[in-house]
Amino acid sequence: MLPVSLQTSFPKGMLMTQRVRITINGKLFESDVEPRLLLTDFIRGVAGLTGTHVGCETSICGACTILANGLAVKSCTMFAVQADGSDLVTIEGMAKDGQLHPLQQSFWEEHGLQCGYCTTGMIMCAHQLLARNATPTEAEIRDGLTGNLCRCTGYQNIVKAVQSASGKMRQTQNVAAGD
Amino acid sequence: MKYVGQAIKRKEDPRLVSGSSSFVDDLALPGMLHTAVARSIHAHARIKRIDISQAWKLAGVTAVVTGEEIAGKCGPIPVAGEIHGMKKPVMHLLAVGKVIYVGQPVAAVVASDKYIARDAADLIEIEYEPLPAVTNPEKAIEPGSPVIHEQFSDNIAYTFGFETGNTEEAFKNADVVVKERFVNQRLAPVSMETRGAVATVQAPDRELVIWSSTQIPHLLKTQLAVMVGVPEHRTRVITPEVGGGFGSKLNVYAEEGLVAYLALKTGKPVKWIEGRRENLACTIHGRDQINDVELALKKDGTILGMRAKVVADIGGYYQLLTAIIPQLTGLLAPGAYRVPTFKFDLVGAFTNKMATDAYRGAGRPEATYLIERIVDCAAQKLKMDPAEIRRKNFPQPSEFPFATSGGVVYDSANYEKALDKALQLADYAGLRKKQAEMRAQGKYMGIGLSSYVEICAMGPSVAMPAGGWESGSVRIEPTGKVTVLTGASPHGQGQETSFSQIVADEFGIGIDDVFVQHGDTARIPYGIGTFGSRATAVGGTAIYMAVQDLKAKLAGIAAHILQSSPDKIVFEDGKLIAGDADKSMTFGAAVTQAYIARNLPPGMEPGLDRTRFFEPSNFTFPFGTHVCVVEIDEETGEPKITKYVAVDDCGNVINPLLAEGQIHGGIVQGVAQALYEEVVYDENGQLLTGSLMDYALPRAHDLPMLELDRTVTPSPVNPMGVKGVGEAGTIGSTPAVVNAIVDALSPLGVTHIDMPVRPEKIWKILKGRKAS
Numbered sequence: 016m017l018p019v020s021l022q023t024s025f026p027k028g029m030l031m032t033q034r035v036r037i038t039i040n041g042k043l044f045e046s047d048v049e050p051r052l053l054l055t056d057f058i059r060g061v062a063g064l065t066g067t068h069v070g071c072e073t074s075i076c077g078a079c080t081i082l083a084n085g086l087a088v089k090s091c092t093m094f095a096v097q098a099d100g101s102d103l104v105t106i107e108g109m110a111k112d113g114q115l116h117p118l119q120q121s122f123w124e125e126h127g128l129q130c131g132y133c134t135t136g137m138i139m140c141a142h143q144l145l146a147r148n149a150t151p152t153e154a155e156i157r158d159g160l161t162g163n164l165c166r167c168t169g170y171q172n173i174v175k176a177v178q179s180a181s182g183k184m185r186q187t188q189n190v191a192a193g194d
Numbered sequence: 195m196k197y198v199g200q201a202i203k204r205k206e207d208p209r210l211v212s213g214s215s216s217f218v219d220d221l222a223l224p225g226m227l228h229t230a231v232a233r234s235i236h237a238h239a240r241i242k243r244i245d246i247s248q249a250w251k252l253a254g255v256t257a258v259v260t261g262e263e264i265a266g267k268c269g270p271i272p273v274a275g276e277i278h279g280m281k282k283p284v285m286h287l288l289a290v291g292k293v294i295y296v297g298q299p300v301a302a303v304v305a306s307d308k309y310i311a312r313d314a315a316d317l318i319e320i321e322y323e324p325l326p327a328v329t330n331p332e333k334a335i336e337p338g339s340p341v342i343h344e345q346f347s348d349n350i351a352y353t354f355g356f357e358t359g360n361t362e363e364a365f366k367n368a369d370v371v372v373k374e375r376f377v378n379q380r381l382a383p384v385s386m387e388t389r390g391a392v393a394t395v396q397a398p399d400r401e402l403v404i405w406s407s408t409q410i411p412h413l414l415k416t417q418l419a420v421m422v423g424v425p426e427h428r429t430r431v432i433t434p435e436v437g438g439g440f441g442s443k444l445n446v447y448a449e450e451g452l453v454a455y456l457a458l459k460t461g462k463p464v465k466w467i468e469g470r471r472e473n474l475a476c477t478i479h480g481r482d483q484i485n486d487v488e489l490a491l492k493k494d495g496t497i498l499g500m501r502a503k504v505v506a507d508i509g510g511y512y513q514l515l516t517a518i519i520p521q522l523t524g525l526l527a528p529g530a531y532r533v534p535t536f537k538f539d540l541v542g543a544f545t546n547k548m549a550t551d552a553y554r555g556a557g558r559p560e561a562t563y564l565i566e567r568i569v570d571c572a573a574q575k576l577k578m579d580p581a582e583i584r585r586k587n588f589p590q591p592s593e594f595p596f597a598t599s600g601g602v603v604y605d606s607a608n609y610e611k612a613l614d615k616a617l618q619l620a621d622y623a624g625l626r627k628k629q630a631e632m633r634a635q636g637k638y639m640g641i642g643l644s645s646y647v648e649i650c651a652m653g654p655s656v657a658m659p660a661g662g663w664e665s666g667s668v669r670i671e672p673t674g675k676v677t678v679l680t681g682a683s684p685h686g687q688g689q690e691t692s693f694s695q696i697v698a699d700e701f702g703i704g705i706d707d708v709f710v711q712h713g714d715t716a717r718i719p720y721g722i723g724t725f726g727s728r729a730t731a732v733g734g735t736a737i738y739m740a741v742q743d744l745k746a747k748l749a750g751i752a753a754h755i756l757q758s759s760p761d762k763i764v765f766e767d768g769k770l771i772a773g774d775a776d777k778s779m780t781f782g783a784a785v786t787q788a789y790i791a792r793n794l795p796p797g798m799e800p801g802l803d804r805t806r807f808f809e810p811s812n813f814t815f816p817f818g819t820h821v822c823v824v825e826i827d828e829e830t831g832e833p834k835i836t837k838y839v840a841v842d843d844c845g846n847v848i849n850p851l852l853a854e855g856q857i858h859g860g861i862v863q864g865v866a867q868a869l870y871e872e873v874v875y876d877e878n879g880q881l882l883t884g885s886l887m888d889y890a891l892p893r894a895h896d897l898p899m900l901e902l903d904r905t906v907t908p909s910p911v912n913p914m915g916v917k918g919v920g921e922a923g924t925i926g927s928t929p930a931v932v933n934a935i936v937d938a939l940s941p942l943g944v945t946h947i948d949m950p951v952r953p954e955k956i957w958k959i960l961k962g963r964k965a966s
């Protein structure tokens with residue numbers, strides 16, 4: 016952990032950097048960064064993956080949700096140096112071989128997005144939700160998404176999208192298991 | 195293939211769900227600099243001294259500007275909404291001499307990265323002499339209050355009023371008069387994407403290009419050109435993907451002017467992205483009215499007249515439409531009822547707060563809340579069923595167009611049909627029975643109705659501050675692909691899809707052959723933008739009209755070639771069919787003829803490109819009835835919504851998926867006003883709800899599944915019969931929730947409870963009862 020004092024500004028010429036190596040969507044990004052650089056800024060600025068959004072900077076809205084070593088985290092309140100050596104998945108890593116992930120597909124089909132700003136974080140959070148509980152009830156989905164704010168949809172179609180994705184993902188699993 | 199009326203998946207979504215779309219903060223231009231703003235920490239203070247020397251010392255800082263420089267170089271914040279005789283304080287982009295609200299921009303820095311810019315902004319020393327803050331709008335307009343704008347004698351921004359019929363007479367003849375005071379609290383729009391802008395001066399023409407997260411690219415272009423003194427034809431505004439607006443981006447803000455100025459000053463691209471704390475403090479707020487309402491009725495529930503006295507909290511100054519928003523409340527206050535006499539008195543009060551302006555519904559939620567609450571108060575007093583008092587006062591379908599005492603003419607409606615459908619869907623009789631049973635067990639359950647009407651499709655230009663028309667361009671390319679350009683500026687509403695549906699159906703082609711573009715003033719003919727539920731009803735109509743012109747031209751070409759007559763040509767399945775001659779040609783072949791131009795009917799010009807401007811003759815007036823059921827937890831006072839039914843009528847629907855989405859989102863925002871949200875300033879004008887930890891947005895687990903249905907009463911105002919749906923949910927839902935809570939608590943003698951109805955308010959009432 017870095018001392019809190021490093022978050023404050025440095026006088027002229029005193030900026031210190033630290034080398035980090037972070038894998039994002041299977042690709043290694045290596046860079047010298049200031050210790051105070053937020054992980055969101057690493058993902059968006061250094062790696063150029065702008066699908067991860069910032070809506071509050073305070074861990075409330077979930078727009079910045081990504082997977083870090085398999086767990087959903089809010090990247091706005093993590094420093095890049097804390098993620099050194101981590102394996103991250105962002106929204107850009109969800110589609111495979113040009114095929115949308117079932118969650119992405121379901122958000123589209125169920126009209127689970129309007130402006131789309133919350134959507135990428137919402138999908139990452141829903142991903143963890145379904146990983147932990149493949150058949151969530153409506154209430155479980157609603158509870159599981161309370162860390163993510165959407166101002167447009169009223170959540171109803173987001174809940175439907177997660178339900179539909181849960182069905183799709185179980186189907187593929189069943190098919191895989193039957194092989 | 196007919197697309198209109200079908201739930202077509204959105205064309206916008208693949209880029210959005212995959213994270214590949216570009217919002218303004220996603221823009222990275224070579225050499226781009228970053229701006230941060232130093233803001234007032236006081237609600238009301240004189241600026242004694244600004245010391246920028248420390249900020250300048252920081253490596254990476256390239257410019258620091260203060261109000262003194264800006265006031266001489268840039269025009270003030272534009273105000274479009276004016277009320278006759280209003281006081282007009284001038285607001286510069288950065289404060290000059292004085293600050294009048296917490297968060298007001300005082301200085302701005304430009305630096306090589308955003309962290310340094312933030313550091314530098316924090317290093318600007320501003321010395322203030324605090325002045326007494328004016329925060330209570332009613333006290334603000336009393337004689338003796340400290341005056342915010344010293345060039346004026348008081349804080350009364352304006353007064354406005356009208357009377358239709360003789361209310362005094364009506365109140366004299368009334369059997370019953372009900373009176374209540376409703377506080378419509380201040381709200382923050384909180385689009386999930388905050389505001390932001392990037393500006394650059396582009397070679398070779400030194401064109402000033404501004405990317406902004408805005409709802410009004412064209413109006414913004416005009417205003418910024420004037421503000422920073424660049425000719426308008428060398429100013430271009432582009433809206434990238436916009437992450438929600440809800441009215442908050444229907445404005446021209448100081449920071450947009452600042453980035454334009456700073457790009458001109460530094461010669462480099464300059465970016466400013468609003469932080470969430472800035473967003474809560476310095477993006478316009480909504481609502482904030484106090485309404486004293488009286489309703490006069492006959493014993494049988496017939497409304498005779500209404501009086502409403504409104505004090506509207508303007509905030510410290512006017513943004514684009516600030517002044518006129520509370521006026522809309524007067525227009526709509528009679529709601530869905532025959533209110534034969536009506537007196538409306540409005541005072542706008544300056545206070546040391548952020549300006550209020552258009553937030554989803556903009557003046558109409560306030561109107562709907564006051565009428566829907568006061569009608570319920572009357573029902574309670576008369577011991578009438580809330581459904582029956584509403585039914586009794588509805589104008590009948592045959593009475594439309596219906597001129598109201600609010601001064602507008604409602605286009606078309608069948609209020610009773612929507613009410614009945616909602617009652618049936620909710621099983622109203624069953625609910626009342628259940629309520630009686632629960633009451634017998636000492637439980638608190640309430641049923642709330644709201645039969646709203648609202649004003650959409652803004653609107654006729656005579657009633658608008660800066661044009662109420664919209665542009666639509668349709669160009670058929672030589673290959674038969676269709677490009678549609680709309681002056682509307684959707685930011686989540688899905689018009690890339692719904693406009694494609696309209697155009698594809700009319701031409702009889704596939705939806706993927708139509709491409710809708712918006713939000714770039716260099717590509718799109720001048721337009722007004724997206725707000726006031728106008729994009730489809732006004733913008734869609736302009737496109738529809740352009741399509742009709744092109745169809746006429748294509749029919750002429752086809753008739754000429756197929757030896758038929760233009761009125762016999764039908765557009766279907768990618769073909770132009772001459773009904774009489776049993777002959778046809780493909781759409782593409784007809785289009786090609788228009789460009790090759792060797793065999794056109796005599797006198798016809800080549801090409802297939804048409805721009806139309808639609809000027810609506812009136813607003814449209816969607817309506818509906820919402821039914822909300824709440825149960826109250828006796829231990830905690832928490833009101834839980836157990837059922838929510840909404841029957842809305844927004845005229846003809848292009849895409850039910852999108853219409854429902856708008857209603858879902860709208861209802862939840864309206865419910866949030868009733869239960870959670872409130873912008874709070876303390877008596878010193880300090881903002882207490884400055885982050886999303888303190889400002890309570892609704893979350894996924896706060897609501898049950900909403901049950902929606904609709905009735906369809908086409909609008910006669912436009913050829914497609916559409917009305918608009920963007921704000922209906924927000925307008926209709928708030929009173930339904932509060933009515934339900936008051937209904938639940940009515941056995942305790944409760945007649946009103948102010949919003950947001952947080953558990954502690956109810957808990958105190960329940961506790962008071964136990965004590966007694």
Ligand code: FES
Nearest residue numbers: 070071074077091
């Ligand atoms: S931006 Fe990270 S939680 Fe809001």
Ligand code: FES
Nearest residue numbers: 129133165166167
């Ligand atoms: S879709 Fe706009 S915030 Fe969720």
